[in-house]
Amino acid sequence: MGKQVVIVGAGAGGASVAAEAKRQDPSLEIVMVEERSQVSVAA
Amino acid sequence: MPYYIGDVIKDEKRLIARTPEKFRETGIDVRIDTRVEEIDPKARRVHLAGGETLPYDILVLGTGTKPILPGIPGEEREGVFTLKKLSDALRIKAWLKNVPCRKVIIVGAGFIGMEMSDVIRGLGIETQVFHRGTLPVHRWDPEFSKTVLAELERHQVGFVTGVEVRAVEEGKKYRLRLVTNRGEDEADMILIAVGIRPETELARRMGLPLGKNGAIRVNFSQRTPEEGVYAVGDCAESFHRVSRDWVNIPLGDIANKQGRVAGRNIGGGSAVFPGIVGSQCFKVFDLEVAATGLTEREAADSGFRPVSTLIWGNSIAGSMPGNKKLGLKLVADRATGKLLGAQAVGGAGAVSRINTLACALWSELTLDDLGWLDLAYSPPVASAWDPIHVAAQQLRRQI
Numbered sequence: 001m002g003k004q005v006v007i008v009g010a011g012a013g014g015a016s017v018a019a020e021a022k023r024q025d026p027s028l029e030i031v032m033v034e035e036r037s038q039v040s041v042a043a
Numbered sequence: 044m045p046y047y048i049g050d051v052i053k054d055e056k057r058l059i060a061r062t063p064e065k066f067r068e069t070g071i072d073v074r075i076d077t078r079v080e081e082i083d084p085k086a087r088r089v090h091l092a093g094g095e096t097l098p099y100d101i102l103v104l105g106t107g108t109k110p111i112l113p114g115i116p117g118e119e120r121e122g123v124f125t126l127k128k129l130s131d132a133l134r135i136k137a138w139l140k141n142v143p144c145r146k147v148i149i150v151g152a153g154f155i156g157m158e159m160s161d162v163i164r165g166l167g168i169e170t171q172v173f174h175r176g177t178l179p180v181h182r183w184d185p186e187f188s189k190t191v192l193a194e195l196e197r198h199q200v201g202f203v204t205g206v207e208v209r210a211v212e213e214g215k216k217y218r219l220r221l222v223t224n225r226g227e228d229e230a231d232m233i234l235i236a237v238g239i240r241p242e243t244e245l246a247r248r249m250g251l252p253l254g255k256n257g258a259i260r261v262n263f264s265q266r267t268p269e270e271g272v273y274a275v276g277d278c279a280e281s282f283h284r285v286s287r288d289w290v291n292i293p294l295g296d297i298a299n300k301q302g303r304v305a306g307r308n309i310g311g312g313s314a315v316f317p318g319i320v321g322s323q324c325f326k327v328f329d330l331e332v333a334a335t336g337l338t339e340r341e342a343a344d345s346g347f348r349p350v351s352t353l354i355w356g357n358s359i360a361g362s363m364p365g366n367k368k369l370g371l372k373l374v375a376d377r378a379t380g381k382l383l384g385a386q387a388v389g390g391a392g393a394v395s396r397i398n399t400l401a402c403a404l405w406s407e408l409t410l411d412d413l414g415w416l417d418l419a420y421s422p423p424v425a426s427a428w429d430p431i432h433v434a435a436q437q438l439r440r441q442i
Contacts, residue, residue, distance in 0.1 A: 005309060006089050006099040008079050008245065012295045013276025014105030015061060016302025017309065018071050024310020031072040031097055033079055033089070040060040041129045042044075042295065 002027035010039035044132040045155070048139070049162025058129060082249045084269055101309055104246055104259060104267075104274040105302065108239040108293050113150070117211030122219050123233045126155055135234070144168050144231040148221055150208055151236035152179035157191065157327040159234055160200045164328075171201035171230070173208070173223065175237075182323070182334055186353060187370055187388040194330045203228075241278045241291055254280045258291035263315045265305035273309065275301040282318035285336050285383055285404055286345040292321060320404040321384075324394045333397035336384030336404045339374050348377040352438040356430030358392035360422035369393060371430040373400075373410075373438050380409040380442060387430075396431055410439040 005021060007014045010032045018032050032039065046052045063073040078092040082102065089097040110125035112118055122142070124135050138144065147163050149156050152174040164170045172179070172195065178188040179195070179202070195202055207224040214220040217229035241258040243251075251267050251274075252260045259274040261267055263282065267274050276298030280289040297319060307314035324333035342349035351374045358369040369389035375382050385400040387393040403413055413435035420427050 003100040004098055005101045005103065006097050007103040007105060008082070008089065009105035009107055009276070009278075010073065010075075011105055011107045011276060011298065012060075013107070013279075013298035013302040014103060015066075016299050017103050017105065017273070017275055017306040018066060019061070019069075020303045020306025021309040022069055022071055022306075024307055024312050026070070028310065029072075030070075031074065032066065033074045033077050033091065033097070035076065035078040036128055036130065037075050038059055038129045039063055039066065039073060039075065042058045042060060 002029045005030045007032040010034035011041065015040035044126060044129065045158040045162045047132050048126075048136050048159070049165050050136075051162065051165075055129065055133060058132075079245060082245055084249045084272065087271070100271060102272045103305060103309070104251075104272070104278060105276045105298070106242040106245060106278045108277045109242045110235070111238045111240055112235060113208050113237060115208055115210050118235065120211050120213075120219060122231065123211055123235065125235050126159065127239070135232070138232055139163070139166065139168065142218065142231050146171070146217055146230040147232045147234065148173055148228060148230040149234045149236060150206075150221075151238065152176070152202075153236060153238065154180070154323075154325045155236040156234075157195075157325055157332075159236065160195060161198075161327045164198055164200050169201075170199075171203060171228070173203045173206040173221070173228075175206060177204045180325075180332065182338070183332065183386050183388070184338075184353065184372055187332070187372070187386055190370060190388045191327060191330065191332060194328050198328050239277075239293060241293070243278055246274065246278070254289050254291065256280065256289075256291040260289070261301075263317070264308050264313075265301055265316060266308070273305045275305045281316070284318045284320050286341065288345065290319075290321070292319060292323070294323065320401050322397060322401040324397060329390060330388060331391065331393035332388050333394045334384070334386040335397050335401040336382065337374060338384060338386075342374055342376070342383045347383055349374050349383060350377050350438060350441050351375070352434055352441065354430060354434045354437060356428075356433050357426040358389055358430070359424055360426055363422050369396070369430050371396060371434050373413075373434045375410050375438055375442070377442055380411060380439065381407055382410065382413060382435075396429075399431060410435045410442070414439055 277293035322335040374384040
Protein backbone atom coordinates (compact mmCIF):
# COMPACT_ATOMS: atom_id res chain seq x y z
CA MET A 1 0.00 0.00 0.00
CA GLY A 2 1.23 3.51 -0.83
CA LYS A 3 1.82 6.21 1.72
CA GLN A 4 -1.31 7.68 3.32
CA VAL A 5 -1.69 11.41 2.66
CA VAL A 6 -4.46 13.42 4.33
CA ILE A 7 -5.11 16.94 3.09
CA VAL A 8 -7.26 19.18 5.28
CA GLY A 9 -8.90 21.84 3.13
CA ALA A 10 -9.49 21.63 -0.62
CA GLY A 11 -9.16 25.25 -1.68
CA ALA A 12 -6.53 26.44 -4.15
CA GLY A 13 -3.67 25.23 -1.91
CA GLY A 14 -4.97 21.81 -0.83
CA ALA A 15 -6.33 20.94 -4.29
CA SER A 16 -2.97 21.83 -5.88
CA VAL A 17 -1.18 19.57 -3.42
CA ALA A 18 -3.47 16.64 -4.25
CA ALA A 19 -3.13 17.05 -8.02
CA GLU A 20 0.65 17.47 -8.01
CA ALA A 21 1.41 14.73 -5.45
CA LYS A 22 -0.67 12.20 -7.37
CA ARG A 23 0.99 13.21 -10.63
CA GLN A 24 4.39 12.78 -9.03
CA ASP A 25 3.61 9.46 -7.34
CA PRO A 26 0.43 7.64 -8.43
CA SER A 27 0.85 5.07 -5.65
CA LEU A 28 0.05 7.67 -2.95
CA GLU A 29 -3.25 7.11 -1.15
CA ILE A 30 -4.65 10.62 -0.92
CA VAL A 31 -7.73 11.72 1.01
CA MET A 32 -8.79 15.37 0.75
CA VAL A 33 -11.20 16.57 3.44
CA GLU A 34 -13.24 19.72 2.87
CA GLU A 35 -15.89 21.12 5.19
CA ARG A 36 -17.67 22.95 2.38
CA SER A 37 -19.62 21.49 -0.54
CA GLN A 38 -17.20 22.52 -3.26
CA VAL A 39 -13.49 22.05 -3.83
CA SER A 40 -10.90 23.95 -5.85
CA VAL A 41 -12.86 27.21 -6.11
CA ALA A 42 -11.38 30.31 -7.74
CA ALA A 43 -11.99 33.14 -5.28
CA MET B 44 -16.45 35.46 -7.07
CA PRO B 45 -17.33 39.19 -7.21
CA TYR B 46 -17.58 38.84 -11.01
CA TYR B 47 -19.96 35.93 -10.67
CA ILE B 48 -22.10 38.03 -8.31
CA GLY B 49 -21.99 40.91 -10.80
CA ASP B 50 -23.09 38.48 -13.55
CA VAL B 51 -19.88 39.07 -15.53
CA ILE B 52 -19.36 35.31 -15.05
CA LYS B 53 -22.79 33.76 -15.60
CA ASP B 54 -22.23 30.17 -14.51
CA GLU B 55 -20.88 29.30 -11.05
CA LYS B 56 -19.37 26.12 -12.50
CA ARG B 57 -16.80 28.32 -14.24
CA LEU B 58 -15.41 29.17 -10.78
CA ILE B 59 -14.61 25.55 -9.99
CA ALA B 60 -11.20 24.59 -11.34
CA ARG B 61 -11.71 20.89 -10.71
CA THR B 62 -14.78 19.06 -9.38
CA PRO B 63 -14.70 16.31 -6.71
CA GLU B 64 -15.61 13.83 -9.49
CA LYS B 65 -12.55 14.86 -11.52
CA PHE B 66 -10.33 14.34 -8.49
CA ARG B 67 -11.93 10.93 -7.84
CA GLU B 68 -11.26 9.89 -11.44
CA THR B 69 -7.54 10.31 -10.76
CA GLY B 70 -7.79 8.12 -7.66
CA ILE B 71 -7.97 10.91 -5.07
CA ASP B 72 -10.58 10.39 -2.34
CA VAL B 73 -12.52 13.62 -1.74
CA ARG B 74 -14.75 14.09 1.32
CA ILE B 75 -16.89 17.21 0.99
CA ASP B 76 -19.18 18.59 3.72
CA THR B 77 -16.82 16.94 6.19
CA ARG B 78 -15.37 18.75 9.17
CA VAL B 79 -12.13 17.78 10.88
CA GLU B 80 -12.68 17.68 14.65
CA GLU B 81 -9.17 17.07 15.84
CA ILE B 82 -5.74 16.03 14.64
CA ASP B 83 -3.56 13.80 16.81
CA PRO B 84 0.03 14.32 15.59
CA LYS B 85 1.45 11.66 17.95
CA ALA B 86 -0.83 8.88 16.69
CA ARG B 87 -0.86 10.48 13.21
CA ARG B 88 -4.62 10.43 12.97
CA VAL B 89 -7.23 12.88 11.73
CA HIS B 90 -10.58 12.65 13.54
CA LEU B 91 -13.57 13.61 11.41
CA ALA B 92 -16.92 14.86 12.64
CA GLY B 93 -19.16 11.77 12.70
CA GLY B 94 -16.52 9.59 14.30
CA GLU B 95 -14.41 8.35 11.39
CA THR B 96 -10.64 8.42 11.81
CA LEU B 97 -8.08 8.73 9.00
CA PRO B 98 -4.51 7.56 9.65
CA TYR B 99 -1.75 9.45 7.85
CA ASP B 100 1.92 9.27 6.99
CA ILE B 101 1.80 12.79 5.61
CA LEU B 102 -0.57 15.56 6.62
CA VAL B 103 -1.22 18.79 4.73
CA LEU B 104 -3.00 21.79 6.21
CA GLY B 105 -4.69 24.02 3.65
CA THR B 106 -7.26 25.51 5.97
CA GLY B 107 -7.37 28.95 4.34
CA THR B 108 -8.74 32.04 6.05
CA LYS B 109 -11.81 33.12 7.93
CA PRO B 110 -13.55 36.47 7.58
CA ILE B 111 -13.28 38.90 10.47
CA LEU B 112 -16.66 39.92 11.86
CA PRO B 113 -17.17 43.10 13.86
CA GLY B 114 -19.03 41.17 16.59
CA ILE B 115 -22.06 43.47 16.71
CA PRO B 116 -25.64 42.55 17.61
CA GLY B 117 -27.65 41.52 14.55
CA GLU B 118 -24.69 40.66 12.33
CA GLU B 119 -26.18 37.16 11.90
CA ARG B 120 -29.40 38.59 10.40
CA GLU B 121 -30.62 37.41 7.04
CA GLY B 122 -29.28 39.79 4.42
CA VAL B 123 -25.94 40.38 6.19
CA PHE B 124 -23.14 38.60 4.33
CA THR B 125 -19.42 38.01 4.22
CA LEU B 126 -17.81 36.80 0.99
CA LYS B 127 -15.47 33.89 1.51
CA LYS B 128 -17.04 30.68 0.25
CA LEU B 129 -18.68 29.86 -3.05
CA SER B 130 -21.89 29.29 -1.08
CA ASP B 131 -21.65 32.95 0.08
CA ALA B 132 -21.44 34.05 -3.54
CA LEU B 133 -24.46 31.92 -4.48
CA ARG B 134 -26.49 33.29 -1.57
CA ILE B 135 -25.51 36.90 -2.30
CA LYS B 136 -26.38 36.57 -5.98
CA ALA B 137 -29.76 35.02 -5.14
CA TRP B 138 -30.43 37.69 -2.50
CA LEU B 139 -29.60 40.57 -4.85
CA LYS B 140 -31.96 39.19 -7.46
CA ASN B 141 -34.84 37.78 -5.43
CA VAL B 142 -35.30 40.27 -2.60
CA PRO B 143 -34.88 42.39 -4.79
CA CYS B 144 -32.16 44.69 -3.53
CA ARG B 145 -32.56 48.42 -4.03
CA LYS B 146 -29.58 49.43 -1.91
CA VAL B 147 -26.46 47.73 -0.55
CA ILE B 148 -24.08 48.87 2.19
CA ILE B 149 -20.55 47.49 2.06
CA VAL B 150 -18.63 47.73 5.34
CA GLY B 151 -14.90 47.90 4.59
CA ALA B 152 -12.82 49.45 1.81
CA GLY B 153 -10.23 46.79 1.01
CA PHE B 154 -9.95 44.66 -2.14
CA ILE B 155 -13.29 42.87 -1.63
CA GLY B 156 -15.08 46.09 -0.76
CA MET B 157 -13.77 47.77 -3.91
CA GLU B 158 -14.49 44.87 -6.26
CA MET B 159 -17.95 44.36 -4.79
CA SER B 160 -18.85 48.05 -5.01
CA ASP B 161 -17.93 47.89 -8.71
CA VAL B 162 -20.03 44.81 -9.52
CA ILE B 163 -23.05 45.70 -7.37
CA ARG B 164 -23.18 49.24 -8.75
CA GLY B 165 -22.81 47.63 -12.17
CA LEU B 166 -26.10 45.84 -11.52
CA GLY B 167 -27.71 49.27 -11.16
CA ILE B 168 -28.13 48.98 -7.39
CA GLU B 169 -27.50 51.97 -5.12
CA THR B 170 -24.22 51.24 -3.31
CA GLN B 171 -22.51 52.79 -0.31
CA VAL B 172 -19.15 51.92 1.22
CA PHE B 173 -18.78 52.48 4.97
CA HIS B 174 -15.17 52.77 6.03
CA ARG B 175 -13.48 53.14 9.39
CA GLY B 176 -10.70 55.33 7.96
CA THR B 177 -10.79 58.27 5.60
CA LEU B 178 -9.51 56.76 2.31
CA PRO B 179 -9.96 53.35 0.66
CA VAL B 180 -7.25 50.67 0.31
CA HIS B 181 -4.60 51.71 2.85
CA ARG B 182 -1.89 49.68 1.04
CA TRP B 183 -1.65 52.59 -1.43
CA ASP B 184 -0.44 56.14 -0.81
CA PRO B 185 -3.12 58.78 -0.19
CA GLU B 186 -2.59 60.33 -3.63
CA PHE B 187 -3.53 57.02 -5.24
CA SER B 188 -6.32 56.09 -2.85
CA LYS B 189 -7.80 59.54 -3.61
CA THR B 190 -7.85 58.48 -7.27
CA VAL B 191 -9.69 55.31 -6.24
CA LEU B 192 -12.14 57.42 -4.23
CA ALA B 193 -12.72 59.71 -7.22
CA GLU B 194 -13.44 56.64 -9.36
CA LEU B 195 -16.06 55.47 -6.83
CA GLU B 196 -17.64 58.92 -6.83
CA ARG B 197 -17.62 59.08 -10.63
CA HIS B 198 -19.75 55.92 -10.58
CA GLN B 199 -22.09 57.21 -7.84
CA VAL B 200 -20.84 54.86 -5.13
CA GLY B 201 -21.30 56.60 -1.78
CA PHE B 202 -18.27 56.63 0.53
CA VAL B 203 -18.81 57.28 4.22
CA THR B 204 -15.72 57.76 6.39
CA GLY B 205 -14.93 57.42 10.09
CA VAL B 206 -17.60 54.77 10.62
CA GLU B 207 -17.79 52.44 13.62
CA VAL B 208 -20.57 49.90 13.18
CA ARG B 209 -22.72 49.27 16.26
CA ALA B 210 -25.66 47.01 15.34
CA VAL B 211 -27.85 45.62 12.57
CA GLU B 212 -31.60 45.91 13.11
CA GLU B 213 -34.74 45.39 11.13
CA GLY B 214 -35.28 48.29 8.74
CA LYS B 215 -38.39 50.27 7.85
CA LYS B 216 -37.93 51.54 4.31
CA TYR B 217 -35.36 48.86 3.50
CA ARG B 218 -34.91 45.39 4.97
CA LEU B 219 -32.05 46.19 7.34
CA ARG B 220 -30.91 49.12 9.41
CA LEU B 221 -27.21 49.62 10.19
CA VAL B 222 -26.57 51.56 13.38
CA THR B 223 -23.20 53.34 13.50
CA ASN B 224 -21.44 56.10 15.44
CA ARG B 225 -22.68 58.41 12.67
CA GLY B 226 -26.35 57.55 12.92
CA GLU B 227 -28.58 55.06 11.16
CA ASP B 228 -28.72 53.95 7.55
CA GLU B 229 -30.88 51.41 5.80
CA ALA B 230 -30.25 48.93 2.99
CA ASP B 231 -31.60 45.66 1.63
CA MET B 232 -28.21 43.98 1.99
CA ILE B 233 -25.12 44.56 4.10
CA LEU B 234 -21.78 43.05 3.09
CA ILE B 235 -19.15 42.85 5.82
CA ALA B 236 -15.69 43.01 4.22
CA VAL B 237 -13.43 44.27 6.99
CA GLY B 238 -10.72 41.66 6.52
CA ILE B 239 -9.69 38.05 6.91
CA ARG B 240 -7.26 36.16 9.10
CA PRO B 241 -5.54 32.78 8.70
CA GLU B 242 -7.65 29.82 9.85
CA THR B 243 -5.22 28.03 12.13
CA GLU B 244 -7.35 26.54 14.88
CA LEU B 245 -6.43 22.91 14.07
CA ALA B 246 -2.76 23.83 13.65
CA ARG B 247 -2.70 25.63 16.99
CA ARG B 248 -4.40 22.73 18.78
CA MET B 249 -1.83 20.27 17.41
CA GLY B 250 0.96 22.51 18.66
CA LEU B 251 2.32 23.86 15.38
CA PRO B 252 4.21 27.14 15.72
CA LEU B 253 2.54 30.24 14.26
CA GLY B 254 4.33 33.34 13.00
CA LYS B 255 3.81 36.88 14.28
CA ASN B 256 1.22 37.32 11.50
CA GLY B 257 -0.80 34.40 12.88
CA ALA B 258 -0.04 32.05 9.98
CA ILE B 259 1.49 28.57 10.18
CA ARG B 260 5.28 28.59 9.99
CA VAL B 261 6.78 26.66 7.10
CA ASN B 262 10.14 26.34 5.38
CA PHE B 263 10.91 26.73 1.67
CA SER B 264 9.63 23.22 0.91
CA GLN B 265 6.31 23.99 2.72
CA ARG B 266 7.18 21.71 5.64
CA THR B 267 6.19 22.72 9.16
CA PRO B 268 8.58 21.91 12.03
CA GLU B 269 6.44 18.82 12.77
CA GLU B 270 7.78 15.78 10.88
CA GLY B 271 5.51 14.78 7.98
CA VAL B 272 3.27 17.85 8.27
CA TYR B 273 3.01 20.46 5.50
CA ALA B 274 1.03 23.70 5.27
CA VAL B 275 0.08 25.61 2.13
CA GLY B 276 -1.90 28.63 1.00
CA ASP B 277 -3.63 31.39 2.93
CA CYS B 278 -3.09 29.70 6.32
CA ALA B 279 0.70 29.51 5.82
CA GLU B 280 3.57 31.99 5.80
CA SER B 281 5.55 33.01 2.71
CA PHE B 282 9.10 34.32 2.50
CA HIS B 283 9.17 37.94 1.32
CA ARG B 284 12.19 38.32 -0.94
CA VAL B 285 12.50 42.08 -0.41
CA SER B 286 12.03 42.38 3.37
CA ARG B 287 13.72 38.97 3.90
CA ASP B 288 10.98 38.28 6.41
CA TRP B 289 8.20 35.69 6.67
CA VAL B 290 4.80 37.20 5.93
CA ASN B 291 1.20 36.18 5.31
CA ILE B 292 -0.36 37.52 2.12
CA PRO B 293 -3.51 35.48 1.45
CA LEU B 294 -3.86 35.26 -2.35
CA GLY B 295 -4.95 32.37 -4.55
CA ASP B 296 -1.96 32.53 -6.90
CA ILE B 297 0.43 32.03 -3.98
CA ALA B 298 -1.70 29.13 -2.69
CA ASN B 299 -1.52 27.41 -6.10
CA LYS B 300 2.27 27.63 -6.18
CA GLN B 301 2.81 26.54 -2.59
CA GLY B 302 0.42 23.63 -3.18
CA ARG B 303 2.34 22.50 -6.23
CA VAL B 304 5.65 22.71 -4.34
CA ALA B 305 4.31 20.70 -1.38
CA GLY B 306 2.72 18.16 -3.75
CA ARG B 307 5.96 17.63 -5.61
CA ASN B 308 7.87 17.10 -2.36
CA ILE B 309 5.23 14.73 -1.01
CA GLY B 310 5.39 12.74 -4.24
CA GLY B 311 9.12 12.17 -3.76
CA GLY B 312 10.34 15.03 -5.93
CA SER B 313 12.19 18.09 -4.83
CA ALA B 314 10.79 21.58 -5.10
CA VAL B 315 11.34 24.89 -3.39
CA PHE B 316 8.91 27.78 -3.13
CA PRO B 317 11.20 30.74 -3.80
CA GLY B 318 9.01 33.27 -2.01
CA ILE B 319 7.03 36.33 -3.02
CA VAL B 320 7.61 40.02 -3.61
CA GLY B 321 4.14 41.12 -2.48
CA SER B 322 2.51 41.76 -5.87
CA GLN B 323 -1.21 42.44 -5.80
CA CYS B 324 -3.85 44.22 -7.83
CA PHE B 325 -7.54 44.86 -8.24
CA LYS B 326 -9.80 46.61 -10.68
CA VAL B 327 -12.48 49.09 -9.68
CA PHE B 328 -14.65 50.34 -12.55
CA ASP B 329 -12.20 51.67 -15.19
CA LEU B 330 -9.22 51.82 -12.88
CA GLU B 331 -6.40 49.32 -12.44
CA VAL B 332 -4.79 49.50 -9.01
CA ALA B 333 -1.61 47.52 -8.37
CA ALA B 334 1.38 47.31 -6.05
CA THR B 335 4.44 45.20 -5.43
CA GLY B 336 7.24 45.08 -2.88
CA LEU B 337 7.35 47.27 0.20
CA THR B 338 5.77 50.59 1.12
CA GLU B 339 8.11 53.27 2.49
CA ARG B 340 7.00 52.46 6.02
CA GLU B 341 7.59 48.72 5.54
CA ALA B 342 10.96 49.44 3.95
CA ALA B 343 12.03 51.56 6.92
CA ASP B 344 10.78 48.88 9.32
CA SER B 345 12.89 46.32 7.43
CA GLY B 346 16.03 48.37 8.00
CA PHE B 347 16.30 50.10 4.61
CA ARG B 348 16.70 53.84 4.07
CA PRO B 349 13.87 54.38 1.60
CA VAL B 350 13.61 57.23 -0.89
CA SER B 351 10.60 57.61 -3.15
CA THR B 352 9.06 59.48 -6.02
CA LEU B 353 5.55 59.66 -7.39
CA ILE B 354 4.91 60.66 -11.00
CA TRP B 355 1.99 60.89 -13.41
CA GLY B 356 3.25 59.61 -16.78
CA ASN B 357 1.82 58.61 -20.13
CA SER B 358 0.61 55.03 -20.38
CA ILE B 359 0.71 55.36 -24.20
CA ALA B 360 2.26 58.07 -26.41
CA GLY B 361 1.12 61.48 -25.16
CA SER B 362 0.17 62.49 -28.71
CA MET B 363 -2.28 59.60 -29.14
CA PRO B 364 -6.01 60.01 -28.48
CA GLY B 365 -7.12 58.01 -25.49
CA ASN B 366 -3.89 58.60 -23.58
CA LYS B 367 -4.63 58.53 -19.85
CA LYS B 368 -2.28 59.52 -17.10
CA LEU B 369 -0.76 56.67 -15.17
CA GLY B 370 0.33 57.23 -11.59
CA LEU B 371 3.50 55.43 -10.55
CA LYS B 372 5.34 55.51 -7.27
CA LEU B 373 8.74 53.92 -6.79
CA VAL B 374 10.47 53.24 -3.49
CA ALA B 375 14.20 52.49 -3.52
CA ASP B 376 17.02 51.98 -1.06
CA ARG B 377 19.30 55.00 -0.71
CA ALA B 378 22.30 52.85 0.15
CA THR B 379 22.20 50.45 -2.81
CA GLY B 380 19.91 52.13 -5.37
CA LYS B 381 17.87 48.92 -5.53
CA LEU B 382 14.15 49.04 -6.06
CA LEU B 383 12.16 48.16 -2.92
CA GLY B 384 8.57 48.67 -3.97
CA ALA B 385 6.12 50.23 -6.40
CA GLN B 386 2.50 51.31 -6.68
CA ALA B 387 0.54 52.15 -9.81
CA VAL B 388 -2.93 53.50 -10.58
CA GLY B 389 -4.45 54.19 -13.96
CA GLY B 390 -6.43 52.89 -16.87
CA ALA B 391 -5.08 49.94 -18.82
CA GLY B 392 -1.37 49.42 -18.12
CA ALA B 393 -1.03 49.93 -14.36
CA VAL B 394 -0.92 46.19 -13.69
CA SER B 395 1.57 45.55 -16.51
CA ARG B 396 3.97 48.18 -15.06
CA ILE B 397 3.73 46.52 -11.65
CA ASN B 398 4.39 43.10 -13.16
CA THR B 399 7.52 44.49 -14.83
CA LEU B 400 8.60 45.96 -11.52
CA ALA B 401 7.86 42.67 -9.73
CA CYS B 402 10.50 41.10 -12.00
CA ALA B 403 12.84 43.94 -11.05
CA LEU B 404 12.32 43.20 -7.35
CA TRP B 405 12.71 39.49 -7.92
CA SER B 406 16.10 39.98 -9.56
CA GLU B 407 17.13 42.96 -7.40
CA LEU B 408 17.47 45.54 -10.16
CA THR B 409 18.67 49.05 -9.35
CA LEU B 410 17.20 52.38 -10.45
CA ASP B 411 20.04 52.62 -13.01
CA ASP B 412 18.88 49.32 -14.54
CA LEU B 413 15.24 50.44 -14.56
CA GLY B 414 15.98 53.87 -16.01
CA TRP B 415 17.32 52.33 -19.22
CA LEU B 416 15.35 49.08 -19.38
CA ASP B 417 14.50 48.01 -22.95
CA LEU B 418 10.70 48.02 -22.84
CA ALA B 419 8.47 47.49 -25.87
CA TYR B 420 7.36 50.75 -27.48
CA SER B 421 4.72 51.68 -30.02
CA PRO B 422 2.58 54.86 -29.82
CA PRO B 423 -0.92 53.33 -29.47
CA VAL B 424 0.07 50.93 -26.69
CA ALA B 425 3.20 52.31 -25.01
CA SER B 426 5.19 55.45 -24.38
CA ALA B 427 8.78 56.00 -25.61
CA TRP B 428 9.78 57.12 -22.16
CA ASP B 429 7.73 54.74 -20.12
CA PRO B 430 6.56 55.92 -16.67
CA ILE B 431 8.99 53.31 -15.31
CA HIS B 432 11.93 55.06 -17.03
CA VAL B 433 10.76 58.51 -15.97
CA ALA B 434 10.23 57.57 -12.32
CA ALA B 435 13.43 55.52 -12.04
CA GLN B 436 15.63 58.28 -13.52
CA GLN B 437 13.94 60.93 -11.40
CA LEU B 438 14.42 58.93 -8.22
CA ARG B 439 18.02 58.10 -9.15
CA ARG B 440 18.78 61.83 -9.16
CA GLN B 441 17.56 62.10 -5.56
CA ILE B 442 20.12 59.64 -4.25
